[in-house]
Amino acid sequence: MKPLFHPSVDSVSVEGILHALSDPMRVAIFAHIACSPSAQMCSNFLIVHETNIPKSTLSQHFKVLRDAGLIRGERRGVEMHNTSRCAEIDQRFPGLISSIIKAHQLQSGSRSTSVAARKKSAKASVRN
Amino acid sequence: MKPLFHPSVDSVSVEGILHALSDPMRVAIFAHIACSPSAQMCSNFLIVHETNIPKSTLSQHFKVLRDAGLIRGERRGVEMHNTSRCAEIDQRFPGLISSIIKAHQLQSGSRSTSVAARKKSAKASVRN
DNA sequence: CCCGTAGTTCCGAACCTACGAACTATCGAC
DNA sequence: GTCGATAGTTCGTAGGTTCGGAACTACGGG
Numbered sequence: 345m346k347p348l349f350h351p352s353v354d355s356v357s358v359e360g361i362l363h364a365l366s367d368p369m370r371v372a373i374f375a376h377i378a379c380s381p382s383a384q385m386c387s388n389f390l391i392v393h394e395t396n397i398p399k400s401t402l403s404q405h406f407k408v409l410r411d412a413g414l415i416r417g418e419r420r421g422v423e424m425h426n427t428s429r430c431a432e433i434d435q436r437f438p439g440l441i442s443s444i445i446k447a448h449q450l451q452s453g454s455r456s457t458s459v460a461a462r463k464k465s466a467k468a469s470v471r472n
Numbered sequence: 473m474k475p476l477f478h479p480s481v482d483s484v485s486v487e488g489i490l491h492a493l494s495d496p497m498r499v500a501i502f503a504h505i506a507c508s509p510s511a512q513m514c515s516n517f518l519i520v521h522e523t524n525i526p527k528s529t530l531s532q533h534f535k536v537l538r539d540a541g542l543i544r545g546e547r548r549g550v551e552m553h554n555t556s557r558c559a560e561i562d563q564r565f566p567g568l569i570s571s572i573i574k575a576h577q578l579q580s581g582s583r584s585t586s587v588a589a590r591k592k593s594a595k596a597s598v599r600n
Numbered sequence: 601c602c603c604g605t606a607g608t609t610c611c612g613a614a615c616c617t618a619c620g621a622a623c624t625a626t627c628g629a630c
Numbered sequence: 631g632t633c634g635a636t637a638g639t640t641c642g643t644a645g646g647t648t649c650g651g652a653a654c655t656a657c658g659g660g
Contacts, residue, residue, distance in 0.1 A: 346608085358575045359494050366491035398650050403608055422606050422657045437575035439567070447486045447565035474639085526619050531638055550626045550637050 348410060348417050353432045356413030361433070361440065364412035369397070370405050371448050374414055378428040378445060414441075476538060476545050481560045484541030489561070489568065492540035497525070498533050499576050502542055506556040506573060542569075 365371045409415045418425045430441050493499045537543045541561065546553045558569050
């Protein structure tokens with residue numbers, strides 16, 4: 345099988361990171377990985393079971409996060425172990441990731457909006 | 473003419489901000505506005521003259537930044553004055569904006585890549 | 601070898617984005 | 631007032647991106 349692509353630390357771009365994290369599903373996933381102490385496999389997420397998102401979409405989201413350099417994926421037998429690359433990135437862009445995560449948690453704490461609902465409201469505001 | 477839409481401070485979302493700033497042209501514009509002490513009208517930007525981007529595209533970029541709650545636009549006669557809403561946002565998401573701007577400057581400082589070239593390279597990496 | 605599980609790839613439909621052309625609004629000159 | 635220039639917006643469309651179902655690959659267990 346094709347080996348997974350991971351960008352080198354100094355080829356990750358701010359735009360790439362911001363793009364990857366500008367999706368509610370992906371920030372949620374990334375926040376989960378970044379916060380958890382141990383590696384996580386793809387499908388063991390609250391969000392995944394809450395929203396029963398299709399596998400293909402999920403796979404894409406993980407790919408985007410990998411391509412942005414935010415996470416590292418490692419095949420372990422049949423399943424995939426994902427770990428955050430926070431430390432590396434923090435060295436290149438100090439404080440970036442942590443302040444995004446902090447803001448994300450602040451938001452999801454203060455609002456009772458679900459992950460699914462959030463996306464629509466974002467698009468609705470465009471039409472004004 | 474239709475009055476400009478600006479979201480209230482507490483209806484701005486992290487995703488919206490990240491999306492708006494995940495475009496090289498828009499971060500550049502926003503960084504310029506955020507750093508400059510006085511209001512700026514639409515077309516007085518280095519980037520605009522460097523890349524001679526069409527007006528319609530530029531207008532869209534400004535709209536995205538406004539809709540994300542990052543800037544405030546004010547019609548002053550025939551031209552438009554844009555000011556950053558950093559202070560307001562910083563109150564809601566402390567440190568978010570400043571760390572993004574810092575990262576952006578760090579990147580554009582260390583790399584000699586032009587704004588125009590950056591976008592392509594981001595897309596090229598997807599195909600691996 | 602066969603089956604179940606975990607992910608990936610393919611592809612069509614829906615959605616988003618860039619930019620030229622046509623439009624609106626305001627100011628200044630005549 | 632009307633003509634023209636300037637600064638932005640809106641519209642339409644071609645090209646690109648994303649979502650998700652169906653079909654596929656990889657590995658492990660029985």
